[in-house]
Amino acid sequence: xxxxxxxxxxxxxxxxxxxxxxxxxxxxAAYICESCLQLCNEIINDPSPFSAKxxxxxxxxxxxxxxxxEFGQRDTLRPRLTSPLRTITIALEQKQHDITLMLQELQxxxxxxxxxxxxxxxPMQVGFAFVPRMIFLIEDNTGFRWAGDSGGVLLARSDLSSxxxxxxxxxxxxxxxxxxxxxxxxxxxAVDPLGQFEYPQIQPWHFEVTLRIYE
Numbered sequence: 001x002x003x004x005x006x007x008x009x010x011x012x013x014x015x016x017x018x019x020x021x022x023x024x025x026x027x028x029a030a031y032i033c034e035s036c037l038q039l040c041n042e043i044i045n046d047p048s049p050f051s052a053k054x055x056x057x058x059x060x061x062x063x064x065x066x067x068x069x070e071f072g073q074r075d076t077l078r079p080r081l082t083s084p085l086r087t088i089t090i091a092l093e094q095k096q097h098d099i100t101l102m103l104q105e106l107q108x109x110x111x112x113x114x115x116x117x118x119x120x121x122x123p124m125q126v127g128f129a130f131v132p133r134m135i136f137l138i139e140d141n142t143g144f145r146w147a148g149d150s151g152g153v154l155l156a157r158s159d160l161s162s163x164x165x166x167x168x169x170x171x172x173x174x175x176x177x178x179x180x181x182x183x184x185x186x187x188x189x190a191v192d193p194l195g196q197f198e199y200p201q202i203q204p205w206h207f208e209v210t211l212r213i214y215e
Contacts (some may be wrong), residue, residue, distance in 0.1 A: 004118040012036035012057070050147050054124075082108055098122055101190060101205050112176035115188070118160070135191045136173050140183045146175035185210050 009016040010023060010033040020033035032040070036057075037188070043054045084107035093102040107114045119134065138146040160168040186197040190205040 010036055012040075044148055064076065084114070088211055090207075092207050092209065094207070096202050097200065099192070099202060103188065103207055103209075106211070108178065111178055112174055113178055114172050114174050116170075116172045117190075118157075119171060119192075120166055121169075122165060123167050134171060135193065136175075137191075138175060138187045139187045140179065141185045142180070142182060144180070144183075181209075202208070 008023060008025070008031050010020060011026075011030050011031055013036055014057065015033060020035065022034045023031045024037065025031055039053060039057060043051060048051065086108045088106040088108070090103045090105055093100055095101075099119070102118040102120070104116045104118060107116065109125065115138075117134070136147070157168045157170045160170070185207040186207075188205075188207040188209060190207075192202050
């Protein structure tokens with residue numbers, strides 16, 4: 001795939017030549033300038049886990065870079081299934097401290113299924129630039145396991161929040177292969193990687209779901 005590098009700019013600070021003298025090209029449209037590279041080296045060599053320079057880098061506004069044209073053309077050729085074959089309502093929720101995880105529904109597609117959920121929590125602390133992310137482990141009554149959150153999304157939904165002290169995130173996680181005809185129950189475990197920064201720490205969520213995939 002050919003990449004047009006004539007409009008190259010640093011993926012960390014957004015600057016282009018002649019604002020920066022030298023840049024290192026990475027995969028696709030990723031670049032890093034010499035100043036940001038030096039900053040990264042200083043962060044790596046700093047023994048403190050959350051140095052002032054590391055927090056400053058994390059708090060920067062994201063640099064938006066357009067995807068290569070070939071990528072967009074290839075993606076449009078990929079068949080998409082816009083509607084699920086079946087939707088199963090779960091409607092389960094659990095609360096830990098001031099954080100609530102709500103499992104809304106399962107959507108069954110031809111070759112995969114999706115778990116849709118809401119995460120309701122207090123706003124992240126000022127200067128904390130990371131976006132919440134959920135990691136799931138699902139096991140059915142036959143012992144088959146699905147892990148990860150491949151292909152999932154997590155979006156802030158300010159329109160769903162009626163409490164200024166809470167932020168609502170709407171998410172989905174995609175799993176493949178599809179569940180089998182003998183799947184009757186699911187054990188769904190969810191982990192918030194940022195829970196380690198909470199006090200007290202957030203423990204993994206645990207849900208038991210009884211369902212009939214094919215009736």
